Amino acid sequence: CGCNREEFPHKIVDLMDGFKASKALFAACKLNVFDVLSVSADLSPKEVAERVKASEEGSARLLDACVSLGLLERRTRDDGDHVYSNTEEASRFLVADSPLSLHGYILHCNDLVWPLFSHLESAVREGTNQYERAFGKKSEDLFQDAYYKKEEVKLRFMNAMHSIAKVSVKDLATAFDLSMFKTACDVGGCTGAMAYEFTQIYPEMSVTVFDLPQVIAMSDRFQPKDQNDRVTFVAGDFFKDPLPKAELYILARILHDWSLEKVHQLLDKLSKECNPGCHVLLAETLLDEGKPKVSRAQLQCLNMLVQTEGRERTSDHYRDILLSSGFHLLRVHYTGNLLDAMFCIKT
Ligand code: SAM
Known part of the structure; x- marks a missing residue:
């Protein structure tokens, strides 16, 4: 790159951006972007937005972010519009019903690990898990008190373990x-x-x-x-x-x-x-x-x-x-x- 290597800290800036990249992946999974693109490839942002029930502006930005992260491919149609498709890796690992899908684990990361990680500094200070701070409940036994009390949380956890x-x-x-x-x-x-x-x-x-x-x-x-x-x-x-x-x-x-x-x-x-x-x-x-x-x-x-x-x-x-x-x-x-x-x- 043209910038001064000694004055521009590439590694640190990449790490500063790391959480945005993770969250873009999580959001695209949670909104089923890869699933709608596995049903029909070459969709425009408007077509994706309609199918995932989201705004066209937000969808367009998320789709382009996913292209830049290597998760989607973009091509320009004859009419000049951009259309999007899954990469081969996204088809294998991000479409919810593919045999090796990580979809279940990514939802677990989005819904459970992400809120817990946002309290990392407290975890470091206290040396303990952050379940109570993130979810308002104390858990003596992670599985019996936290994961398995609610059917929907239990299934999300089981899906996560199944996929990983x-x-x-x-x-x-x-x-x-x-x-x-x-x-x-x-x-x-x-x-x-x-x-x-x-x-x-x-x-x-x-x-x-x-x-x-x-x-x-x-x-x-x-x-x-x-x-x-x-x-x-x-x-x-x-x-x-x-x-x-x-x-x-x-x-x-x-x-x-x-x-x-x-x-x-x-x-x-x-x-x-x-x-x-x-x-x-x-x-x-x-x-x-x-x-x-x-x-x-x-x-x-x-x-x-x-x-x-x-x-x-x-x-x-x-x-x-x-x-x-x-x-x-x-x-x-x-x-x-x-x-x-x-x-x-x-x-
Ligand atoms: N072995 C699986 C894998 O690697 O994908 C699942 C690992 S998961 C992190 C931990 C597993 O231990 C969960 O399925 C959980 O229900 C089970 N477990 C936790 N406490 C248990 C207990 N007291 N008795 C039996 N199983 C327990």
């Missing part, structure tokens, strides 16, 4: 060769999205999804069309109830939700319930220095601060935690995806 699980599960399931396991239990497995993918990748494997009764009650809504009978659902509380018996326990995005005390409580309980030789697959966003995209993990750690009682951790920290509950961390794999993988054994 589908994008991350393939790299997780293939991080290690798990073909020797015939039975697995996905602890806190939510909608079963991960469990189905594990049974697709490992045709000999059956997976029991264990989650809270409020979640299991809704699991029918999320079943894939080609469902198989190797995925089953069991309702219970993983801090209180016995876990289904399995050779492999999968804990994906579970430990990061909880304080160290509760992580120990859960792992000690799992350790008592399973036999030596039993394996555990942990999936978390590791804070390990030197891994690719470590800033994403650090930002995710701030996300856990504003939202939960937990945090992201390094693989060394997990190694120590696991050891004190009778598990040995065998291997760590950085997937490059949202979740890294740790393969552990009960000693």
Whole structure:
């Protein structure tokens, strides 16, 4: 660029703009812009505005912002009007009913994470989540008190987990060769999205999804069309109830939700319930220095601060935690995806 590199702080200005870019993406998803463009491509701002029930002026600006962010394409029609279409990436990941859609997770970011993040400085001062400040309610247990009290909030959360699980599960399931396991239990497995993918990748494997009764009650809504009978659902509380018996326990995005005390409580309980030789697959966003995209993990750690009682951790920290509950961390794999993988054994 023509500007003086020493006097113009590109990186900082990009970061100052980062929140506007995120919110443009969230607003376009929430208004179903990508969905209407997947039904008919090459729409003018006026046609988009009518379909998403918004102003023409506002829609035109949002569409151009999305073009500049690489989410939409614009071309000029013979009559001189601009028309807009989804990019290939938007068609795959932003249209609500595409198989790998992030739509559910983006709505969760817009409606829940965004208000919580707007209180980040309070979270840093106080060292606690900002649920009460953002939503006026105190939550002792994030899931039972905050997410699952209202049906609509619960479904939004389940949709979010479903969409993000589908994008991350393939790299997780293939991080290690798990073909020797015939039975697995996905602890806190939510909608079963991960469990189905594990049974697709490992045709000999059956997976029991264990989650809270409020979640299991809704699991029918999320079943894939080609469902198989190797995925089953069991309702219970993983801090209180016995876990289904399995050779492999999968804990994906579970430990990061909880304080160290509760992580120990859960792992000690799992350790008592399973036999030596039993394996555990942990999936978390590791804070390990030197891994690719470590800033994403650090930002995710701030996300856990504003939202939960937990945090992201390094693989060394997990190694120590696991050891004190009778598990040995065998291997760590950085997937490059949202979740890294740790393969552990009960000693
Ligand atoms: N494993 C899924 C994934 O990675 O996509 C979902 C992760 S989500 C962050 C945490 C899950 O733990 C939710 O499905 C939640 O319902 C479940 N959970 C929270 N507390 C629980 C409890 N006490 N007993 C059983 N499941 C619980």
